[in-house]
Amino acid sequence: MTKAKTPKLSELLRRGEIFAVECPSREILKHVTSRWGVLVLVALMEGTHRFSDLRRKVGGVSEKMLAQTLQCLEKDGFIHRVSLPVVPPHVEYSLTPMGAEIGRKVESLADWIEINLPTILAAQRAG
Amino acid sequence: MTKAKTPKLSELLRRGEIFAVECPSREILKHVTSRWGVLVLVALMEGTHRFSDLRRKVGGVSEKMLAQTLQCLEKDGFIHRVSLPVVPPHVEYSLTPMGAEIGRKVESLADWIEINLPTILAAQRAG
DNA sequence: CGGAATCCAAGATGATACTG
DNA sequence: CAGTATCATCTTGGATTCCG
Numbered sequence: 001m002t003k004a005k006t007p008k009l010s011e012l013l014r015r016g017e018i019f020a021v022e023c024p025s026r027e028i029l030k031h032v033t034s035r036w037g038v039l040v041l042v043a044l045m046e047g048t049h050r051f052s053d054l055r056r057k058v059g060g061v062s063e064k065m066l067a068q069t070l071q072c073l074e075k076d077g078f079i080h081r082v083s084l085p086v087v088p089p090h091v092e093y094s095l096t097p098m099g100a101e102i103g104r105k106v107e108s109l110a111d112w113i114e115i116n117l118p119t120i121l122a123a124q125r126a127g
Numbered sequence: 128m129t130k131a132k133t134p135k136l137s138e139l140l141r142r143g144e145i146f147a148v149e150c151p152s153r154e155i156l157k158h159v160t161s162r163w164g165v166l167v168l169v170a171l172m173e174g175t176h177r178f179s180d181l182r183r184k185v186g187g188v189s190e191k192m193l194a195q196t197l198q199c200l201e202k203d204g205f206i207h208r209v210s211l212p213v214v215p216p217h218v219e220y221s222l223t224p225m226g227a228e229i230g231r232k233v234e235s236l237a238d239w240i241e242i243n244l245p246t247i248l249a250a251q252r253a254g
Numbered sequence: 255c256g257g258a259a260t261c262c263a264a265g266a267t268g269a270t271a272c273t274g
Numbered sequence: 275c276a277g278t279a280t281c282a283t284c285t286t287g288g289a290t291t292c293c294g
Contacts, residue, residue, distance in 0.1 A: 018237050019166065021187040025240045028247055032240070033160035035266085039146065051276055060148040062268055067277060077250025088275040089274080098246065105236040110145055112232055113152045113159070119225065120155055123204025162286085178256055189288050194257060215255040216294080258293080266285070273278075 048094040163196040175221040
């Protein structure tokens with residue numbers, strides 16, 4: 001790790017950077033708020049799951065998208081992947097401490113929507 | 128409005144519905160967590176904005192997507208739109224009370240990512 | 255100024271088949 | 275079981291143009 005490129009924290013932490021096109025936060029936000037990313041994070045809040053468990057739990061997700069989503073969130077450091085070297089293969093997914101933190105935010109959002117859904121639907125009809 | 132189809136609240140409020148393909152919450156979640164939906168909600172947390180203000184503030188958004196996003200969130204009851212009948216046109220957007228609630232969740236998520244970005248990027252490189 | 259309408263490129267997603 | 279590879283499709287998103 002070279003020291004040359006280390007940016008000032010104050011630069012990275014300033015609020016409002018997210019509105020800039022080139023802000024790296026946007027990429028992370030995209031992963032986390034992606035169609036399947038949200039549901040996978042919420043699912044993993046309940047604990048470790050195997051691939052096929054997640055596939056069954058998250059209704060409608062294809063193998064491809066689940067694999068892709070898991071890899072992406074693993075690369076971001078939100079998901080921990082453990083592959084047991086046995087046949088048939090056995091792979092477990094869980095949240096890292098960081099994943100659990102962001103998972104709480106996402107879950108909170110999802111819960112709010114589920115709870116307020118009747119109100120939202122009523123507003124839609126009234127509008 | 129017929130009464131026949133009104134579902135039991137207990138049905139709609141049960142946690143985990145979001146994992147079902149047909150759960151209506153998924154649509155709302157999609158709107159709120161959409162690429163521009165997140166940024167628009169966060170932007171409006173700071174107060175009322177005009178169309179062109181939002182366009183300037185939310186870097187990279189096209190007129191089309193901004194209009195589409197605003198209409199969608201207005202339909203969901205998160206955004207209040209006021210059109211002043213003057214020339215040139217003057218339209219103001221603000222959050223409804225419900226919009227402010229969900230806005231806080233979304234903002235919290237965005238803020239967390241911005242704050243933890245250095246950690247996330249470090250994790251990416253380490254992984 | 256604040257859109258609506260149109261066209262088109264790019265990316266996300268899905269079904270299926272295959273593999274270690 | 276846990277993926278990967280390939281191809282088809284479907285949705286997003288952007289540029290442009292026009293209008294009240």
